Amino acid sequence: MDSPAATGPPDLAAAAELAAAADNGPDALSPDAAAQASSSPAAPDVANERRSGDPSARATSFLSARNLRPRMVRWRRQLARVNAFEPILREESDADIRKRSLALRYRAMAGEKLGTLLPEGYALCREAGRRALSMRHYDVQIVGGIGLYEGHITEMQTGEGKTLTATLPLYLHSLVGKGAHLATVNDYLAKRDAEWMMPLFEMLGVSVGIIQTEDDQGSRRKSYGAAITYGTAKEFGFDFLRDRLLLRAQNRIQTEMLGGGDGGFSDSGDQVVMRGMHFCLVDEADSILIDEARTPLIIGSIEDNVRDQVVETYRWASENAPSFEIDEHFEIDDDTKKYELTARGRSRVRSLPKNDLVRTMGLVDLYEYIERSVKVHREFLLNRQYVIRPSEKDPNVDEIVIVDEFTGRLAEGRKWRDGIHQAIESKEGLEISVPTGQAARITVQDLFLRYPHLAGMTGTAATSASEMRRIYRTPVVRVPTNRPPQRKQLPPRVFGTLDSKFEAIAREVADIHASGRPVLIGTRSIDKSVLLSKLLDELGIEHEVLNANNVEREAEIVAAAGGIGRVTVATNMAGRGTDIKLADEVESLGGMHVICTELHDAARIDRQLIGRCGRQGDRGSYRQYLSLDDDILKGGFGVGRSDKLKSRGAANTGSADRLATTFTRAQRKVERKHFRDRMVMMHGEKDRKKMQREMGQDPYLDTPD
Numbered sequence: 102m103d104s105p106a107a108t109g110p111p112d113l114a115a116a117a118e119l120a121a122a123a124d125n126g127p128d129a130l131s132p133d134a135a136a137q138a139s140s141s142p143a144a145p146d147v148a149n150e151r152r153s154g155d156p157s158a159r160a161t162s163f164l165s166a167r168n169l170r171p172r173m174v175r176w177r178r179q180l181a182r183v184n185a186f187e188p189i190l191r192e193e194s195d196a197d198i199r200k201r202s203l204a205l206r207y208r209a210m211a212g213e214k215l216g217t218l219l220p221e222g223y224a225l226c227r228e229a230g231r232r233a234l235s236m237r238h239y240d241v242q243i244v245g246g247i248g249l250y251e252g253h254i255t256e257m258q259t260g261e262g263k264t265l266t267a268t269l270p271l272y273l274h275s276l277v278g279k280g281a282h283l284a285t286v287n288d289y290l291a292k293r294d295a296e297w298m299m300p301l302f303e304m305l306g307v308s309v310g311i312i313q314t315e316d317d318q319g320s321r322r323k324s325y326g327a328a329i330t331y332g333t334a335k336e337f338g339f340d341f342l343r344d345r346l347l348l349r350a351q352n353r354i355q356t357e358m359l360g361g362g363d364g365g366f367s368d369s370g371d372q373v374v375m376r377g378m379h380f381c382l383v384d385e386a387d388s389i390l391i392d393e394a395r396t397p398l399i400i401g402s403i404e405d406n407v408r409d410q411v412v413e414t415y416r417w418a419s420e421n422a423p424s425f426e427i428d429e430h431f432e433i434d435d436d437t438k439k440y441e442l443t444a445r446g447r448s449r450v451r452s453l454p455k456n457d458l459v460r461t462m463g464l465v466d467l468y469e470y471i472e473r474s475v476k477v478h479r480e481f482l483l484n485r486q487y488v489i490r491p492s493e494k495d496p497n498v499d500e501i502v503i504v505d506e507f508t509g510r511l512a513e514g515r516k517w518r519d520g521i522h523q524a525i526e527s528k529e530g531l532e533i534s535v536p537t538g539q540a541a542r543i544t545v546q547d548l549f550l551r552y553p554h555l556a557g558m559t560g561t562a563a564t565s566a567s568e569m570r571r572i573y574r575t576p577v578v579r580v581p582t583n584r585p586p587q588r589k590q591l592p593p594r595v596f597g598t599l600d601s602k603f604e605a606i607a608r609e610v611a612d613i614h615a616s617g618r619p620v621l622i623g624t625r626s627i628d629k630s631v632l633l634s635k636l637l638d639e640l641g642i643e644h645e646v647l648n649a650n651n652v653e654r655e656a657e658i659v660a661a662a663g664g665i666g667r668v669t670v671a672t673n674m675a676g677r678g679t680d681i682k683l684a685d686e687v688e689s690l691g692g693m694h695v696i697c698t699e700l701h702d703a704a705r706i707d708r709q710l711i712g713r714c715g716r717q718g719d720r721g722s723y724r725q726y727l728s729l730d731d732d733i734l735k736g737g738f739g740v741g742r743s744d745k746l747k748s749r750g751a752a753n754t755g756s757a758d759r760l761a762t763t764f765t766r767a768q769r770k771v772e773r774k775h776f777r778d779r780m781v782m783m784h785g786e787k788d789r790k791k792m793q794r795e796m797g798q799d800p801y802l803d804t805p806d
């Protein structure tokens with residue numbers, strides 16, 4: 102199977118041409134393409150903007166380059182049409198802008214092609230951005246927006262303004278009234294981006310909905326009812342599945358199914374929340390469409406809140422069970438060996454303190470939980486009936502393994518029934534394994550292929566371009582940066598051990614810190630961020646730590662991270678969505694410096710961190726630090742070879758910089774392995790779906806456990 106990186110699609114060739122043209126730099130400027138091509142005599146005030154140093158004027162050089170591929174020539178022509186509207190719209194009042202937007206909607210609803218409406222639509226969006234957000238879409242963003250409208254995955258460097266670019270295709274597709282979705286990676290980004298762009302959409306009279314995980318069905322329905330809906334890919338998937346379960350319960354799925362099955366719903370008048378899937382723009386396309394696509398989305402037959410309640414009640418019962426006395430609070434039936442609470446025992450259950458989750462459990466259930474837990478405390482003993490061992494699936498998690506009473510051996514994989522197993526887990530303070538069941542499932546690939554119009558944006562798609570095209574039929578195109586990038590890569594450094602690597606990192610931080618430039622250090626895990634923080638403390642370097650333990654201060658830490666002399670240690674939380682603004686003086690000192698302390702499993706995560714510096718053509722630099730005991734070597738080469746490298750590292754005192762490429766090779770191997778896993782899963786799912794359809798089943802709902 103081809104490596105995703107091995108074959109570049111022809112689209113990238115076009116992109117490279119474009120990028121090369123863009124590299125001509127500001128001095129190679131030819132007259133603004135838009136102004137030239139514009140048929141309007143009142144072309145935008147490009148000359149003035151250029152004199153005033155407006156970056157968008159400079160960046161248009163690529164748009165006037167010769168020898169572009171036909172598609173780019175077409176997009177350039179479209180851009181000229183968009184630009185032609187600008188001087189007219191600038192003269193109009195806010196009310197006129199909104200009126201135009203409404204008129205466009207009528208035309209779209211009446212069946213006029215969206216492609217025809219694009220120039221005016223994009224120009225309106227740009228004007229609304231300028232007025233409502235003080236951000237006028239750059240020409241490159243308009244071109245990116247055209248690519249998105251035409252169903253591409255556009256690769257835009259981090260910090261180039263994907264959030265603003267997204268407004269263009271979202272607005273245009275929303276005009277037909279079937280909804281336009283923006284799928285992003287987490288609730289925080291969905292909310293942040295939607296709220297940030299809201300004034301622009303409001304100016305155009307377009308409603309915006311936001312889906313958050315905790316939303317109930319009613320507010321979800323309302324958010325999907327809006328013209329544009331921001332949410333996470335996961336929530337879109339779950340809503341699709343929940344709706345489908347509901348439709349089946351109401352016998353309204355016409356195809357692909359056998360039998361009714363009430364799926365937990367009744368004809369109670371419940372309504373679906375989505376109103377179909379029309380257009381989806383996937384933000385961070387590589388991580389959603391590729392990284393997260395390895396595991397399907399599954400709805401358990403036990404709802405999350407019910408599961409929480411069950412787990413909490415097991416814990417409550419096992420905390421209280423030891424205080425129940427035989428004969429006084431419970432009795433044991435001689436024949437059946439059943440434990441039964443006495444009247445005093447039941448009254449004790451009623452008077453015990455309970456939290457909200459436990460309180461909502463039925464009283465009879467609570468009696469049962471206590472009876473079971475008392476039994477477990479008296480009869481099930483550690484190292485007799487069972488042992489505790491690290492789980493084979495995840496060695497960081499302990500699990501109960503039954504000791505077979507006949508053979509004295511461990512009965513691998515077996516569990517006690519009727520809640521006994523869970524009661525023992527809670528007695529031992531282990532994770533409680535409430536079975537989830539599977540009510541419905543869908544793969545990420547299936548979910549997004551259901552949208553007739555799909556597009557995506559990413560900072561780092563090049564390595565997954567061929568996979569995107571093969572699976573989602575979305576070509577990848579690279580959009581040049583608005584200003585030439587000035588980010589500098591310093592040569593990577595390799596050390597024998599983690600300790601020597603971290604010491605060297607601390608030294609580099611101290612050096613750069615002394616110059617006043619802000620430094621951002623990315624770590625792969627929370628414990629490593631803590632370790633590094635300790636080292637910096639020892640050196641007396643003041644710094645902030647940003648990891649999952651202090652999310653609440655995230656905004657504050659990020660806002661300050663670009664200041665003079667700032668040092669910030671962060672896990673990959675400081676990835677997408679972190680827009681670090683540099684203090685004015687920082688640019689002249691050389692911008693921010695980013696230190697990557699380890700390679701991630703996917704190169705694009707590393708690039709996201711790197712993308713925190715040198716944004717929007719700012720100056721900046723970064724360096725990769727590696728050590729021979731890094732996890733990536735084990736992932737890529739296996740235990741044997743990575744152990745050899747590790748012992749070589751332990752013996753090594755000097756520089757091992759020449760081994761840097763070994764790490765990138767290991768990373769590529771890990772990426773390829775993940776790619777193969779995804780392909781295997783996809784083919785497995787395809788066969789399963791085909792078989793189920795032939796059997797008249799619904800492949801999303803009739804899922805095997």
Ligand SMILES: Nc1ncnc2c1ncn2[C@@H]1O[C@H](COP(=O)(O)OP(=O)(O)OP(=O)(O)O)[C@@H](O)[C@H]1O
Pocket residue numbers: 235236237238239242257258259260261262263264265560676677678679680712717
């Ligand atoms: N046309 C524009 N005019 C002015 N500022 C802009 C424009 N486009 C983007 N920006 C600014 O660029 C910054 C980066 O934008 P945004 O966060 O959307 O980038 P991004 O491409 O999503 O980056 P990342 O992938 O790193 O999150 C923001 O501060 C935004 O205000």
